[in-house]
Amino acid sequence: MQEISTTGRAIVVVAVLIILGLLSAVAVSYIQGTGGAVRGELETWTPGDTRHPVVIRKPDLMPMVDSGKRDREGKPVMIRCNNCHDTKKPNTLTEDASHLNDFHQRMSFRHNSLKCASCHHPDDYESLRLADATTVSFSNVMQLCAQCHGPQYRDYKNGSHGGMNGYWDLSRGPRTRNNCVDCHDPHAPAYPKVMPVFPPKTRVQSHGNQGAAH
Amino acid sequence: MNGNNKESCGSNCGCHSTLPDGENGEGLFSRRNLLKGAGATLGVAAFAKAMAPITEWKESTSVDEFLQTHYRELSKDQLDEVIARLEEETKNDYGAEVNISDIRPQKGVKFGYALNLSICVGCRRCAKACHEENNHDRASGNSYITVLEMSKGSMDMEQGSADYNHPVPQPDKFYMPVQCQQCENPPCVDVCPVEATWKESDGIVVVDYNWCIGCRYCEAACPYHARRFNWTKPEVPKEEINPEQGYLSNRIRTQGVMEKCTFCLHRTRKGKLPACLEACPTGARVFGNLLDPTSEIRTVLANKRVFVLKEELGTKPNFFYFFDE
Numbered sequence: 001m002q003e004i005s006t007t008g009r010a011i012v013v014v015a016v017l018i019i020l021g022l023l024s025a026v027a028v029s030y031i032q033g034t035g036g037a038v039r040g041e042l043e044t045w046t047p048g049d050t051r052h053p054v055v056i057r058k059p060d061l062m063p064m065v066d067s068g069k070r071d072r073e074g075k076p077v078m079i080r081c082n083n084c085h086d087t088k089k090p091n092t093l094t095e096d097a098s099h100l101n102d103f104h105q106r107m108s109f110r111h112n113s114l115k116c117a118s119c120h121h122p123d124d125y126e127s128l129r130l131a132d133a134t135t136v137s138f139s140n141v142m143q144l145c146a147q148c149h150g151p152q153y154r155d156y157k158n159g160s161h162g163g164m165n166g167y168w169d170l171s172r173g174p175r176t177r178n179n180c181v182d183c184h185d186p187h188a189p190a191y192p193k194v195m196p197v198f199p200p201k202t203r204v205q206s207h208g209n210q211g212a213a214h
Numbered sequence: 215m216n217g218n219n220k221e222s223c224g225s226n227c228g229c230h231s232t233l234p235d236g237e238n239g240e241g242l243f244s245r246r247n248l249l250k251g252a253g254a255t256l257g258v259a260a261f262a263k264a265m266a267p268i269t270e271w272k273e274s275t276s277v278d279e280f281l282q283t284h285y286r287e288l289s290k291d292q293l294d295e296v297i298a299r300l301e302e303e304t305k306n307d308y309g310a311e312v313n314i315s316d317i318r319p320q321k322g323v324k325f326g327y328a329l330n331l332s333i334c335v336g337c338r339r340c341a342k343a344c345h346e347e348n349n350h351d352r353a354s355g356n357s358y359i360t361v362l363e364m365s366k367g368s369m370d371m372e373q374g375s376a377d378y379n380h381p382v383p384q385p386d387k388f389y390m391p392v393q394c395q396q397c398e399n400p401p402c403v404d405v406c407p408v409e410a411t412w413k414e415s416d417g418i419v420v421v422d423y424n425w426c427i428g429c430r431y432c433e434a435a436c437p438y439h440a441r442r443f444n445w446t447k448p449e450v451p452k453e454e455i456n457p458e459q460g461y462l463s464n465r466i467r468t469q470g471v472m473e474k475c476t477f478c479l480h481r482t483r484k485g486k487l488p489a490c491l492e493a494c495p496t497g498a499r500v501f502g503n504l505l506d507p508t509s510e511i512r513t514v515l516a517n518k519r520v521f522v523l524k525e526e527l528g529t530k531p532n533f534f535y536f537f538d539e
Contacts, residue, residue, distance in 0.1 A: 045322035047506055151538065158517070159510030160330055162497035165487065169503070172485030183495060191335060191496065193381040198342035200377055201355030 049171040056177045058139040062126060065103055081125035090122035110188040119144055119186070145180045156180075284409070285422040285461070296424075297461060304466055310455040314465050317483040319416035325477050325532065326417075326504040326511045327488075328520065329391060332538040334498040336361055336382040336389030343493030344393075347478060348464040349456050351448035358475035359393045359490060360439065371438075371523055393490070394419065394440040394475035395523065395531030402432035402441060402474075411472070417504075417532050418479050420462040421472055428470040437524050438531075441474045477501075504532065 064078035071077055084103070095115045097104050121129040128136045128144050136143050146153035155161035163183065167173035184191065278299055282288075288296065297314045304312045341359040350356040362374025366386055374390060383389060400419050403411050410425040411432055433441040447469040459465040460480030467473050478488040482501070491499040502511035514520065518536040 043318075043320055045320040045503065045505075047322070048508070155330075155538065156497075158513045159502075160328070160497070160500045160514050160518070161333065163492075163495055164497065165492045167485045168482065168487050168501050168509075169485030175487075178497070193383065194335065194337050196336060196338040196361075196379065196382050198338045198345065198355070198357070199379050200341075200357075200360070201353075 045169070046171060052167065052170045052172070052174040054170070054175045054177060056142070057179050057182060059141055059179060059181050061137065061139050063138055067103075085125035090117060092117040092122055108188050110190065111186065141186070142180050145186075149180075279424065282424055284425050286412075293461070300461075300465060304455075308450060308455060308466065309452045310457060312455065312457040312459050312465070314459045314461055315480060316461045317480065319414050319418070319483060321415070322503075322505055324415075324417045324504045325396065325482060326502060326515075326534065327396075327477065327532065328500040328511055328514045328518075328534040328536060330498040330500070330518075330538065331388055331390060331535055333496045334389045334391065334494075335496055336363060336378070336387070337495065339493045339495060340391055340490035340499070343489045344475070346454070347456055347481075347489035349448065349450050349459070349466050351444070351446065352451065352454070353446070353449045356442055356448075358440065358442065358473075359391050361389055361391045363387050364390050369521075390535070391490075392438055392440070392523070393533070394436075394477075395438050395529065395533040396477065398530035398532065399528060401435040401437065401527075401529060405431040405435040407431065411474075414462075416479075416483070418476050419474065420476055420479070421474060422462070423465070423467050423471045423473065426471040428472065430472065432472055437527050437529065441472055444469050444471055444473065 062080065064080060067077040067079050069077045091099075092115060094100065094117075095113065096109055097107055117129075119128055121127045121135055124135070126138075128138060128141065130136060130144060131147055142153070142156075152161055162178050162180075164175055164177045166175035168175075180186075276299070278295070282296060283292070285293075293316055297316065301312055301314055304310055304314075338361045341357040341361055344350070344359050345355065345357040348358065360376050362371055362376055363378040363382075363384070364371070364374045364387060366388055371390065371392060374392075396413075396417050396419055398417075400413055403413055403419060407429060408425060408427055410427065411419060411421045413419050428443070430443055433443055444467050448466055450466065455466070456464060458480060460476070460483075463476040463478065463480045478486075478490075482488055487501055488499075491501050500510050500514050502509035504511060504515075506512065514536060515534065519539070520534045520536045522531045522534055
């Protein structure tokens with residue numbers, strides 16, 4: 001009699017557990033909702049579909065020289081090159097501000113042993129001149145730089161030199177690229193030393209000269 | 215055990231009430247009773263511990279969040295509900311109106327990244343841009359990018375220094391930014407016990423922050439130290455929150471989950487360049503579609519002397535480094 005009642009109790013307990021389990025499963029699936037639509041199919045990228053341009057930023061058409069004077073509003077008075085150079089006889093040997101009596105005094109020149117007239121057109125200081133005597137405008141300065149910096153120009157054209165913004169996928173948007181003189185001062189082109197931004201505060205690995213403190 | 219008592223199961227279940235009277239003579243503090251008491255106490259304690267998550271149920275954990283299933287098992291309607299809930303929570307917690315999207319990978323696109331070590335100057339602007347783009351915790355200054363200052367001649371990233379703070383570039387050093395390499399064979403994915411991280415068809419290794427249990431196995435498994443853990447709830451001022459967010463990328467994470475670089479998939483899956491590339495002043499970074507033979511990244515792979523970090527581990531990164539000749 002005892003054995004029967006124990007077995008009976010066990011069966012009842014198991015049955016209750018099964019019913020509870022089923023009920024909770026139903027409840028969970030009800031709460032979660034079975035949802036509707038399937039998530040969208042993947043769209044396909046189309047090769048060669050370049051609807052948007054790569055725009056190379058261009059420097060100002062007309063460079064100006066600071067006269068060192070201020071106008072009534074306190075703005076510096078800027079002077080066009082040909083204001084002076086129209087009448088001045090060019091000296092093709094000038095390579096440094098120390099050779100000059102006025103203007104360009106504060107500029108520093110650290111571009112190998114180039115002379116002013118290596119790049120500036122001696123007969124028209126508002127344009128540039130290539131080594132083969134072709135005249136180019138200031139806005140096409142990259143043509144001039146590329147004469148000597150071939151590998152950099154090649155890398156630039158291949159997209160592995162020079163900062164850019166916009167879209168990698170030209171089928172969806174344009175891209176803007178810096179030109180040479182956006183980053184390099186043509187008179188002292190070595191990229192300047194800078195202080196790094198954003199010093200790390202996280203628990204990054206600290207090897208090398210700092211020891212191995214984690 | 216008492217040999218002549220078939221019903222005795224040895225536990226505190228009440229079946230001993232049928233014991234012969236002879237058993238009762240041993241008193242209240244018999245060894246058996248004490249053991250039974252100790253067992254019952256331990257059992258109750260274990261039960262209470264197991265139930266603790268329910269008793270510690272927080273207001274901030276909604277039933278929907280608790281019952282949310284894995285990202286890849288969510289239907290569109292369910293995901294829409296989840297995203298609406300997350301946007302609401304961001305508004306309540308941070309006061310910011312954000313737009314969380316779920317952009318799927320494109321067929322025919324596999325992302326690759328290359329970095330020119332010859333022109334990287336170590337300015338760390340990429341790390342800063344990552345910090346801002348991806349809504350990282352402001353207090354810890356977190357970023358997915360670690361820029362290492364390396365001695366020329368060494369290629370061992372473990373010897374790099376991440377906390378340099380002097381004018382860069384130093385003449386005897388080079389600078390190597392390291393972030394997630396989006397490996398073909400990602401060890402971090404293999405070790406995840408709950409499949410909260412996986413590799414998508416465009417090559418990006420992603421994390422479902424709502425499925426992650428925060429065990430940090432993936433952080434230990436990653437040979438590139440590319441994974442980050444949210445020790446605290448991220449602090450981001452309302453006005454600094456980037457409102458364009460992705461479910462799998464830069465939405466604000468919760469405390470106790472892992473996160474990692476996603477190549478800014480909320481940008482790159484829309485065709486845009488990643489934030490770290492746009493921030494780079496030198497153009498050391500090259501990003502694009504590895505399946506497009508005319509892409510810049512393919513030109514780099516074809517023409518430059520390219521290497522990957524810790525190649526010997528067989529992780530097959532989709533992040534490449536190169537030097538100009």
